[in-house]
Amino acid sequence: MEDESGSLPPISDFSAWYNDVLWRAEIMDVRYPVKGLYVWYPFGFGLRRHTYAILRNLLDVSGHEETLFPLLIPKTEFMKEAEHIKGFEEEVYWVTHGGLSELDVPLALRPTSETAMYPMFALWVRSHADLPLRVYQIVNTFRYETKHTRPLIRLREITSFKEAHTVHATWDEAAAQVEEAIGLYTQFYDDLCIPVLISRRPDWDKFPGADYTMAVDALMPDGRTLQVGTVHHLGDHFSLTFDIAYEDAAGERQLAYQTCYGISERCIAAVIGIHGDDRGLVLPPKVAPVQVVIIPIIMKKMAEEVRAAAESLKQELEGLGLRTRIDDRDLRPGAKYYHWEMRGVPLRIEVGPRDLTAGTVVAATRDGEKMSLDRTRVSDEVPAILDAFGVRLRERAETRLAERIVPASDLAAASAAIETGVAVVHWCGDEQCAEALEKETNGSVLGTGVRSTHIGGGEGNCIVCGRPGSTLTVIARTY
Amino acid sequence: MEDESGSLPPISDFSAWYNDVLWRAEIMDVRYPVKGLYVWYPFGFGLRRHTYAILRNLLDVSGHEETLFPLLIPKTEFMKEAEHIKGFEEEVYWVTHGGLSELDVPLALRPTSETAMYPMFALWVRSHADLPLRVYQIVNTFRYETKHTRPLIRLREITSFKEAHTVHATWDEAAAQVEEAIGLYTQFYDDLCIPVLISRRPDWDKFPGADYTMAVDALMPDGRTLQVGTVHHLGDHFSLTFDIAYEDAAGERQLAYQTCYGISERCIAAVIGIHGDDRGLVLPPKVAPVQVVIIPIIMKKMAEEVRAAAESLKQELEGLGLRTRIDDRDLRPGAKYYHWEMRGVPLRIEVGPRDLTAGTVVAATRDGEKMSLDRTRVSDEVPAILDAFGVRLRERAETRLAERIVPASDLAAASAAIETGVAVVHWCGDEQCAEALEKETNGSVLGTGVRSTHIGGGEGNCIVCGRPGSTLTVIARTY
Structure with missing residues (x-):
């Protein structure tokens, strides 16, 4: 299935290297005749299998149960949560015909499964004894991407979306679940020898229908960050819409609180990009199909x-x-x-x-x-x-990340820093300042409250408006 | 997630028992708001996980490699093989819109993956050294069923279709692969403690685009057979259409031969139905989520x-x-x-x-x-x-099957036999006789050349036209 003619571009030419290594190492075949859809070669699928086995195990031992919900969501359900619709309406594929006849109700291919799962959660959750509910599934999801597509990174069929969904009695318990999920994801990426940056996404970049979104970003060799996981506190947005409520110990009806968190095959893209070198893939021992x-x-x-x-x-x-x-x-x-x-x-x-x-x-x-x-x-x-090889991979990735996280106190320095990595700046939290910052640097605000041993704390003056008491924020060019 | 009020109908009322046991034992939730789509409860998913782990392992150790192809098939590819289209055109779901715009080329949700895989096989197979090619995937597939749907048995989203596809240098090698697949499936059902009948489907009932179809049937408690696996010799039908050819040792270009074989979540339906009793499920030790x-x-x-x-x-x-x-x-x-x-x-x-x-x-x-x-x-x-429990399950199922396989020498006897099981009759092979047989008995011809220790050999007179030298055939009411 391969052709070893020619040679792999150097990883310094990352985009060319990435496209080439995918077929040379038999990860994905990009010749499928629809834009944004790709074929997993058996070797690539082996990498996927071992990677997702780690993820599955982490979820299983931390009280999550695996389940499986339908791909097709009736338009009537899909359209119930207003913010959610707004976030997805331009990206949803619609099934309109079955056989030779038109369907009465069009069916969406799930872009994510809130609107498939939550009507069922409303049936499953009745009493406080049913909580917390923690389920996950590993499924294909769909986005009608109009931007440039790229295997494992920006897809029309996300073939390997692990989505977890939880229901809790209180807002605080849901917030604690968010922290637990961040811990699981950090552990997962540690098993892949990948250091990550955890931050709270700015409000305009949170999941449609969430109270807040925590994101997990990895730094690719070209200096762009790749969002490789998100954790959302959904508050009671969806439980209000889908009527997910429970009877508390006193017999009173209470609205439930929810979280959801996901990881897609971008985790494989991160493994490939972050560890690879001029000779091809370098795979962490735990996930290598051939060790x-x-x-x-x-x-x-x-x-x-x-x-x-x-x-x-x-x-x-x-x-x-x-x-x-x-x-x-x-x-x-x-x-x-x-x-x-x-x-x-x-x-x-x-x-x-x-x-x-x-x-x-x-x-x-x-x-x-x-x-x-x-x-x-x-x-x-x-x-x-x-084991020692894995430790070296992790250390090498950690060192490279540390080198490319650069504090910047003015816009020119920030612009320069994000040419090769992540800039750490003070930002007052004002959306207008963020717009100016993004425009001037050509980067994006990843988020605030960044958790990384490479980034200290401390307040300072906003890089745009100069307001004192501003907190640390990371910006980068993103995938 | 359950309600233990009321009680399970007796298994003698099989249809009611089956519907009830699915939610009482937390296998499937049937309340999803689209006909023919169901939700796997975590316990049911555990049964699926262990069952498919056996199947996956059998395929892995016998030279198959796991892969993953896209769900969406462009209409242009889907429409290439004439018989195949005819077989599926009334059952295919079509995606016609992405976001707010209409797609240039409608996309089929795969009802099965020949037309997704084989254009790629044409690229993968170049020389005799690439053969045999044996891949499989476990995926969701879709059929717009207009008949009565039933969880795990007749679905609009088949959530767990294991489909294997192979390419060979010669027709005979493909035929040998068919035999190997039958052996694997027999082993698989043996692990599930389920005895099966293997037969060659009559020509009018073969897979659209196959030279011949071998089928694996299990006998459910209500006396109806459930097709729980099929193995197709595709000859060169698809390799002609999709141009799958190889260069032989002499440097000559040769058309390849193919097979495909599949098992869906009907295997879970068979486990549930065949072993269950008045108190609920009885699970074979190898697949029980809780042993x-x-x-x-x-x-x-x-x-x-x-x-x-x-x-x-x-x-x-x-x-x-x-x-x-x-x-x-x-x-x-x-x-x-x-x-x-x-x-x-x-x-x-x-x-x-x-x-x-x-x-x-x-x-x-x-x-x-x-x-x-x-x-x-x-x-x-x-x-x-x-282990001993598993042996008893298998023996009990084997005994029940043997009791319900009944030789019949006239149509009245055949009609009576298929009220509770399978009738074994002589049939001349003529389609008109089969039509009369099916009409008179209200059953279906499963196939010829039946492989079962409960069915002997020997020729006889056709049950319809009386022609001597007719071979043994099984008929039954089917799901």
């Missing part, structure tokens, strides 16, 4: 012994639960190295006649550490080598 | 010790990989037994003060075997108890 590739070095002598040694090594590593593959294709070793480096495999182990004689194997990590291992020690050492 | 439920019997004395004993038992069983839950709700034990029997939990373990004193626990299987186990032997015995 260890074994390359038998076949010469004339001892060919059978080398093959057998590779097979026994594979079985030993699989016994440790490691996803291991032998590449025994009839190609020169260099071509195989190139192939698996492109696919980001964390560890390569070479087994040749000399190794057999010496009782060793050669191990090379994807970031260039090469070592000779005693064959009898492989099972002991490989897990630690993979 | 063991522990009921602490809380009295005044030793309440804390009982709670601690239940917790330590749970941890021990989870250590064996068993999905275990403690029901410590403030309800009387009888209400808890009822609750978990309805949900089909294979094994219930009761721990009370008397058990603590005696060093035992009471174990009761869902099919009514009750025993006292030495507490120290629980880890040794529970896995074997679950």
